[in-house]
Amino acid sequence: MSHPPTGPNPCDRCLLRCNPAFLPVTTEELHIIEAFRTGTRAVEAGRPVIEEDRPSPQLYTIYSGWAFRYKTLSDGRRQILSFLLAGDFVGLQDEFAESHTHGVEAVTDVTLCSFARDRLWELFHGQPKLGYHITWLAAREEKMVDDNLVTAGRRNAAERVAMLLMHLYRRAERIGMAREGWVQFPFTQQHIADALGLSLVHTNKTLRRLQQLRLYKLDGGWLRILDPHALQTLGDYFERPLLPTPLI
Template sequence: MEAFLPVAPQELEAIASFRAGSRRVAAGATIVDEHRPSAELFTLYAGWAFRYKTLSDGRRQILSFLLPGDFIGLQDEFADGHTHGVEAASEVTLCAFPRGRLWELFHAQPKLGYDITWLAAREEKLVDDNLVTTGRRNAAERVAMLLMHLYRRAQRVGMVRDGWVEFPFNQQHLADALGLSLVHTNKTLRRLQSLGLYKLEAGWLRILEPRALEALGDYFERPMRPMPLI
């Protein structure tokens, strides 16, 4: 797949020796508990997931979405618990790595360490973008931005078939990601849909007017570099 960099044979071998097996998780299940550090790191192989945080009174903010190729749980390595939760949005398959051996990996394969830093830096950029969205965009701009963002990322990893992507999020998810209320999210979604900008049917999304959505969200596709695969 052209979204990913080729992996050298010896790296592949190192990755293989590091991994602790793969795992399948049902839609809606918790991958990493919000309040307990996880003993493992993961690479997402298939499906949709998301990272989130909750305030003590229950308000929830989705921090970013995870797609195949994304690395999960790195922050925990360096923080003292209390980071964020990760939940599977669709059925998901993961590749697990024992957390304790991360330093060993950096030591044995500096290239893989470099790649992991790459992934961490990229993930921060995603959060940066989300922060701009919730901080400075209005409701319609936020929705436009989010739909295009998710669509483009899915497209890149080959999850789009005939223009349709699996879209396993309900409106509460979108509201939590956008920093909007459920009701207002619904009204905004409805408005953009009735303008004919996108279609959402039975959990599948199709973008009808990418240009209009990009212009509305002030969000334009930029060439993306292939990402390393761990």
């Protein structure tokens, strides 16, 4: 999961596909995917991947880095809908959208593989298995939003923070981003507040409290979960065993 110097490789030498978290594909499927791919793109930390109000002609798979999907109300209040990292497929909603849906912004520097939206149907048609996989990814994405909705709707501040820390740690760990119990944590407290539906100040105080309880540790942009059991119980958030994920 280290950053490739010049962006993603051609699909047949894609580093992500060596990752056991992802489902293997046949050579034929790989060729179809490669033909579907239109290129790669790098986005700097903090810059937009997809503008909120403009439909994007591209679909993306995150190749490296962290990003997030969000929506803003007209007075500027912002809600982060979900975080995205390597392997996540973005922009599907727009394909079927009557109009604008959400924005996507890079947290770290991000590299992406891009696909032409208007050839999505072609992909379903020519390779139904890949269509099935895309549906798989859409369903997984929805499940994450479901979880976030439960969080915003029913958990209190400490529970929210506990849940999010475990969630982010687990997702990074799952695709091999953990190094001896530490995971890169590039998020600001503003990101966390926007994701949890809390104010920045209250997020800070809650974070502080859980840190003083020695439930987690944050050092130089790296996160370590000190007491996973406590965080899971507090957040009432338990990861189920995970199946390999399709990768488009």
